[in-house]
Amino acid sequence: MFGKIKQYIYNKTKFGRTRYLNYLYQYDLKQYFDNSLMGIGEEKKLATQIRLLAHAIEKGFSLSVPKPGFGKKKIIELVYLYEKYKLYKNPEDDQIRDVVFATLNAYIQFQKSNNIDISFIPEQYRQNGKNDIKAGTAYYKLLENNNFAEIAYARHSSRCFSKKSVSEYTIKEVIKLAQTAPSACNRQATRVYACINSHKIDEIMKMHGGLNGFDKPSVIFAVTGDLNLYQNEFERNTVYVDGGIFVMNLLYSLNAFNILSCPIIWGSEPDMDGKLEHLLEIPHSHKIVALVVAGYPKEKEYKAAISAKREVERILYYVR
Numbered sequence: 182m183f184g185k186i187k188q189y190i191y192n193k194t195k196f197g198r199t200r201y202l203n204y205l206y207q208y209d210l211k212q213y214f215d216n217s218l219m220g221i222g223e224e225k226k227l228a229t230q231i232r233l234l235a236h237a238i239e240k241g242f243s244l245s246v247p248k249p250g251f252g253k254k255k256i257i258e259l260v261y262l263y264e265k266y267k268l269y270k271n272p273e274d275d276q277i278r279d280v281v282f283a284t285l286n287a288y289i290q291f292q293k294s295n296n297i298d299i300s301f302i303p304e305q306y307r308q309n310g311k312n313d314i315k316a317g318t319a320y321y322k323l324l325e326n327n328n329f330a331e332i333a334y335a336r337h338s339s340r341c342f343s344k345k346s347v348s349e350y351t352i353k354e355v356i357k358l359a360q361t362a363p364s365a366c367n368r369q370a371t372r373v374y375a376c377i378n379s380h381k382i383d384e385i386m387k388m389h390g391g392l393n394g395f396d397k398p399s400v401i402f403a404v405t406g407d408l409n410l411y412q413n414e415f416e417r418n419t420v421y422v423d424g425g426i427f428v429m430n431l432l433y434s435l436n437a438f439n440i441l442s443c444p445i446i447w448g449s450e451p452d453m454d455g456k457l458e459h460l461l462e463i464p465h466s467h468k469i470v471a472l473v474v475a476g477y478p479k480e481k482e483y484k485a486a487i488s489a490k491r492e493v494e495r496i497l498y499y500v501r
């Protein structure tokens with residue numbers, strides 16, 4: 182009996198609901214504090230600091246008129262941080278070396294072409310070593326036959342899928358395309374867990390509750406954000422912004438491969454997080470942003486809700 186009363190207070194009264202909300206915020210706060218730069222160990226901290234610095238330097242190149250000689254302090258700091266990072270054997274972020282050297286190469290080339298002294302950069306960092314990635318700037322052409330309107334108006338959330346499986350190769354291509362999404366400071370914190378295990382898909386459908394009546398999808402993507410890549414209080418919501426933008430790109434990317442999809446809400450309640458983390462082996466340092474269910478259509482034409490949009494005048498405010 183007491184259980185029911187307690188449940189009622191929790192679910193129906195303002196007191197109960199604000200208490201529960203407060204509990205969820207405390208859960209988010211602890212997860213963010215423990216796993217962002219505010220709480221993590223040095224190796225991960227260094228990797229994030231290096232990526233952010235490299236981006237800050239690259240940004241300097243992308244201005245209309247980059248200032249010759251800019252970024253000296255940042256380059257010194259980059260080298261200093263990398264000196265510490267390279268002491269770690271088998272670093273988790275094994276792209277850091279390439280990020281540092283690509284940034285330095287671009288910086289040195291730019292400053293040299295402006296006759297700026299770069300002797301403050303240690304000799305061993307001035308070598309043009311082999312590098313898998315590039316930094317600096319490039320010139321990109323604007324598209325002439327831009328058909329984005331066609332693509333955008335053709336996307337609809339679908340809850341009907343065929344039984345055809347989506348190959349791992351296709352999933353990889355889909356995610357590669359979705360990686361064109363922008364992210365804050367290009368830190369690319371978003372991670373994707375593509376669940377193609379039939380039993381686990383059933384488990385997720387059972388535990389979620391919001392998937393009742395859906396056809397069984399061939400893939401369930403859990404889109405997460407690695408909190409290790411966020412710095413401070415100011416960035417507490419950025420994981421959702423980065424993740425949300427990525428999800429949108431993922432939906433378009435799936436459509437580009439003729440795969441239907443529907444984004445699925447994730448409330449990030451401790452119990453639910455725990456279950457999904459366990460099922461998909463997601464570390465608790467990742468914030469689960471949303472799920473996306475996906476599968477091939479049954480026929481060429483597929484059924485979807487119309488989901489009418491508001492009139493544009495109702496959401497747009499000109500500030501003149």
Ligand SMILES: Cc1cc2nc3c(=O)[nH]c(=O)nc-3n(C[C@H](O)[C@H](O)[C@H](O)COP(=O)(O)O)c2cc1C
Binds near residue numbers: 339447
């Ligand atoms: C963050 C988010 C969570 C969603 N969660 C669910 C969900 O749990 N179940 C569902 O059937 N649809 C879900 N949807 C799909 C929306 O209902 C759908 O996007 C909306 O009706 C607009 O339709 P459209 O995607 O076809 O434009 C979600 C969409 C978003 C963006």
